[in-house]
Amino acid sequence: MKVSELAQAGGVTAETVRHYTREGLLHPQRDPQNGYQRYDNESLSRLCFIQCFRMLGFSLGEIKGLLGEAMQENISCSKSQDILANQLPQVRSRIKEFQALSERMDQALEAWRDTPGGVPTGHLVSQLVDDLSQPVIV
Template sequence: MKVSELARQAEVTAETVRHYTREGLLHPVRDPDNGYQLYDHADLERLRFIQRARTLGFSVAEISDILAHADQGDSPCPMVRDLLASRLPQIRARIRELEALAARMEQALTAWAEMPDGTPDGHSLCRLIESFPDASHPTCGHIAKETRS
């Protein structure tokens, strides 16, 4: 099957198929008559595997390693478990960071609800942002609020 047919069957774009081919994750054969890349059912299954691995957060490089193990007849499962086990604490930390960011954004929107818009005047670029406390300098935010009030 051609790129477009593989993409349709896997429910991805043709560019996705081309990308994974360039990355060496898919191995089509060339049609000697027209030079088209031709994929078979094994490529479709491999592409579906790649998509499932991507939904679990694996990078293209990690998927390449997983596939290389499998292609050599070795079980990639221990490596997969180790990768996820090491990644999960990072993901949980990132979620906490994003929740804190969302809380700061909500705080800012609440604080800014009644503030007038300002025009840059050489001393101020955006009063909304400048009025918000600087996380790295906790006292700066209070000074900025006092001088602008």
């Protein structure tokens, strides 16, 4: 795969792929013909993995730590274990936050589903602000 093919497959821009490559999260090979970066299916797996953990709030550095060892087939990925074990509570609570937010937004937006044209009125915008004006479960 060329850089923009991988980018399209993973739903990101070519620049983002290049960025991850610069930062050492992806390890493409060089095409000796033209010097282009060549990515394989493992790169795509890693790219998807990166997206998931970025959504969960992990930094690229942490993800690099996870990927660096996890993709090696050895059984004692102690570093990955440490990182994940430490972050697990935050991951779980972040998932809970997402779920809570999803439900609240779904409820808040449901009021619009039946408005004429599906366009919110000013009153409903204020209503949404009220609906969402409670602390996120932290």
